Amino acid sequence: MLEDIVKKQYKEFGIDEDVYEFGKKVLEDLKPRFDDIDKVAEINHLRVMKAFAKNRVRTECFNTATGYGYDDVGRDTLEDVYADLFHGEAALVRPQITCGTHALALALMSNLRPGDELLSPVGKPYDTLEEVIGIRESKGSLAEYGISYRQVDLLEDGSFDYETIKKAINEKTRLVTIQRSKGYATRPTLSVESIGELISFVKNIKPDVIVMVDNCYGEFVETIEPLDVGADMMVGSLIKNLGGGLAPIGGYIVGKKECIDNAAYRLTSPGLGKEVGASLGVINTFYQGLFFAPTVVASALKGAIFAANIYERLGFDVHPNATEPRYDIIQAISFHKPEGLIGFCEGIQAAAPVDSYVTPEPWDMPGYDDQVIMAAGAFIQGSSIELSADGPLRAPYTAFFQGGLTWNHAKQGILTSLQKLKEKGMVTL
Ligand SMILES: *Cc1c(COP(=O)(O)O)cnc(C)c1O
Numbered sequence: 001m002l003e004d005i006v007k008k009q010y011k012e013f014g015i016d017e018d019v020y021e022f023g024k025k026v027l028e029d030l031k032p033r034f035d036d037i038d039k040v041a042e043i044n045h046l047r048v049m050k051a052f053a054k055n056r057v058r059t060e061c062f063n064t065a066t067g068y069g070y071d072d073v074g075r076d077t078l079e080d081v082y083a084d085l086f087h088g089e090a091a092l093v094r095p096q097i098t099c100g101t102h103a104l105a106l107a108l109m110s111n112l113r114p115g116d117e118l119l120s121p122v123g124k125p126y127d128t129l130e131e132v133i134g135i136r137e138s139k140g141s142l143a144e145y146g147i148s149y150r151q152v153d154l155l156e157d158g159s160f161d162y163e164t165i166k167k168a169i170n171e172k173t174r175l176v177t178i179q180r181s182k183g184y185a186t187r188p189t190l191s192v193e194s195i196g197e198l199i200s201f202v203k204n205i206k207p208d209v210i211v212m213v214d215n216c217y218g219e220f221v222e223t224i225e226p227l228d229v230g231a232d233m234m235v236g237s238l239i240k241n242l243g244g245g246l247a248p249i250g251g252y253i254v255g256k257k258e259c260i261d262n263a264a265y266r267l268t269s270p271g272l273g274k275e276v277g278a279s280l281g282v283i284n285t286f287y288q289g290l291f292f293a294p295t296v297v298a299s300a301l302k303g304a305i306f307a308a309n310i311y312e313r314l315g316f317d318v319h320p321n322a323t324e325p326r327y328d329i330i331q332a333i334s335f336h337k338p339e340g341l342i343g344f345c346e347g348i349q350a351a352a353p354v355d356s357y358v359t360p361e362p363w364d365m366p367g368y369d370d371q372v373i374m375a376a377g378a379f380i381q382g383s384s385i386e387l388s389a390d391g392p393l394r395a396p397y398t399a400f401f402q403g404g405l406t407w408n409h410a411k412q413g414i415l416t417s418l419q420k421l422k423e424k425g426m427v428t429l
Contacts, residue, residue, distance in 0.1 A: 010415065013351075018429045019419050023411070026309045033305060037298045044220045044294035051085040052291075062284040069278030078286055079274070085290075086234065087227045088254035092263050092274065093238075095250045095282050100216045100237030101128040103251030107212055107235050108132065108175065110266035111259055114146035116174035121165045121198060122190065123153040126183040126214065127368050127392075136369070148172065158188040160198055166205060175210045176202050180218040180226065181328040184392060184400060186319055189327040192222050196229025203230065210259060216240055217328040217384075217402065220297040232256045239383040241329065244289030244296045245405040248282055248380050296385060297329060300403050303387070303410025304331035307401055310418060314427050316340075317396070329385075329403065334396040335426070341397040343424045345375035347417030348389040348401070351409070352377020362393045370394045387413045 010020050055077055065072040075094070082091035097103045109132075112118060118133065130136045134143025142149065150173075152164045178198060182189045190198075199211050213226035215234040219241035226234040236242060238250030253263050264273040279286075305322075308331055312322040317334040320326060335341050345360050355377040362371040370392040378386040387409055389401045404410025421427045 010412075013412070013416070015415050015419050016422070019415055019422060022418070022429050023306075023310065023415050026306065026313065030302075030305060030309060034302055037301050037305075040223055041220070041294040041298035043223045044297075047085060047223075048290060048294060051081045052287075054084055055080045057081065057287060061287065064281045065278040065283075066280065067278055068276045070275060072277075072279050072283075074283040074287075075277065075279040076274075078279075078283060081287075081290070082252060082254050086225050086254045088234075088260075089257040090260035091252060091254040092260050092267065093250065093252040093254075093286065094267065094277055095248075095280060095286075096267060096277050097251030097253075098249060100214075100235075100240065100251055101126075101132065103235045103237060103253055104129060104212075104214055105132045106251075106263050106267055107233050107253050107259070108142060108177070109145075110262040111210055111212075111233075112142060112145075112147045112175055115172065117148045117150060117170065117172035118142065119165075119168055119173050119176045120149075120151045120179070121160060121168070121176060121202065122178055123187060124151065124185065125177065125179050126216070129214075130369075154187055160194075160201070162201060165198075165201070169202065169205050169209070173206060173209055175212060177212050177214065178226075178231070179214040179216075181214070181216055181330055182319070182332065183216075183330075186332060186334075186396075186398065188320070189218070189330070191325070191327045192218075192224050192226060192229055195226055195231070199230040210256075212255075212259075217330055220294050221301060221326060221328055227255060233259045238286065238289065239380055240385050241297050241300075242290060242293050243286070243380075243383070243385060244292035245380070245383065245385050246285040246289035246292065248285060250282070250286065296405050299405060299407040299410055300329040300385065301326055302407045303404040303414060304329055304401065306411060307331045307333065307414045307417075310414060314429075331401045332398050333401060334398040336396050337426075338393060338397050339424055340421065340426050341391050341393070341399050342373060343420045343426060344399045344401070344417045345373050345389045345391070347375075347420035348387060348413050349375035349377055350420070351413040351416035352387065353409070354379060368392065389417075 061074040079091040131138035134141030212233040213231045215236040233255035238247035308318045309322045319332040362373040365372045374390040376388040387404045
């Protein structure tokens with residue numbers, strides 16, 4: 001009965017019955033996995049609640065602070081919540097940190113000094129960091145300040161190249177950056193456990209090296225986070241996982257007090273540090289977003305797994321594959337043809353709550369080398385914890401799909417993408 005109504009509703013959205021039935025069949029096998037995802041969300045929910053209670057989150061925290069922001073209780077309490085929740089000594093969680101790239105640049109630039117060397121033992125970092133580091137020449141890069149960079153790629157099978165990493169660590173190596181999520185690459189995403197193994201290896205060779213983990217898209221996918229396995233800093237964006245879809249801006253850094261202090265003095269000013277930076281009227285969304293985040297991440301994960309199972313069955317290359325464990329919320333689907341990538345994005349856009357009537361087109365996005373196509377009809381502009389898909393227009397024409405504030409929406413988006421691909425003759429069901 002209800003099933004018939006659901007089917008009819010989908011039909012009104014232009015989803016054919018065979019598309020709906022295909023999705024339904026795929027879902028039947030996914031129930032045990034979805035149960036596990038709900039368990040992880042439950043555990044993370046309880047961790048959040050514990051940190052809220054311990055730090056006495058209260059109505060006063062939601063007061064709007066303006067101006068310098070001295071003694072901004074909402075801001076200071078939230079930073080204590082983050083530090084407790086993720087087992088750091090301190091945290092910087094601010095609307096003045098404009099995005100993930102900014103948070104990462106801040107952590108790097110404040111903890112490195114001229115003459116130091118930065119090492120990435122996990123291959124090329126996320127596209128926007130190329131300009132931060134100076135891999136691509138750029139105004140204000142670390143390279144301009146005399147900070148050198150070294151990189152060791154992952155081995156063919158995705159494992160760490162320990163031998164070459166050992167050789168790459170030298171007297172100048174000051175900071176090691178580890179990117180948890182694959183980003184716009186087809187390498188595997190790292191589990192927190194494997195990040196821990198890499199950190200132990202590196203610190204064994206050079207104990208005083210600072211290890212930073214780019215934690216974007218990884219938060220709350222597992223029940224432990226990078227600081228639990230020896231990282232000195234973990235860094236991310238609030239318009240991804242931890243903002244829970246509510247934070248309208250922001251980034252965070254959690255970790256060792258010394259590292260966080262350095263970042264604070266760089267974000268504001270030497271002498272001022274964490275003492276200034278009014279939380280304005282947005283801090284309540286940071287709290288409420290964090291409260292929702294475990295459930296939102298679970299919805300996004302279900303969407304990613306559903307998409308992997310659908311498109312793998314239809315013969316496309318999917319990373320991770322249909323059955324692999326998950327360490328971030330990103331699903332990569334390689335269509336090997338530009339029309340596949342573009343069609344997929346059109347479907348995600350058509351299913352969006354905002355701007356569902358527009359058609360996404362490839363464009364030259366600042367900070368990226370190739371043209372990028374993006375589908376996002378988000379409540380928060382550019383938010384990728386909301387249902388979104390994007391990908392650079394280069395072979396193998398991979399769509400990076402992520403987000404979904406609710407599972408229902410993730411499911412609707414994926415079925416709409418499948419409908420578009422069917423209409424373009426890219427799939428036969
Ligand atoms: C999104 C992302 C970034 C950059 O964050 P922005 O908010 O887009 O600036 C950096 N690293 C990884 C792995 C990311 O996913």
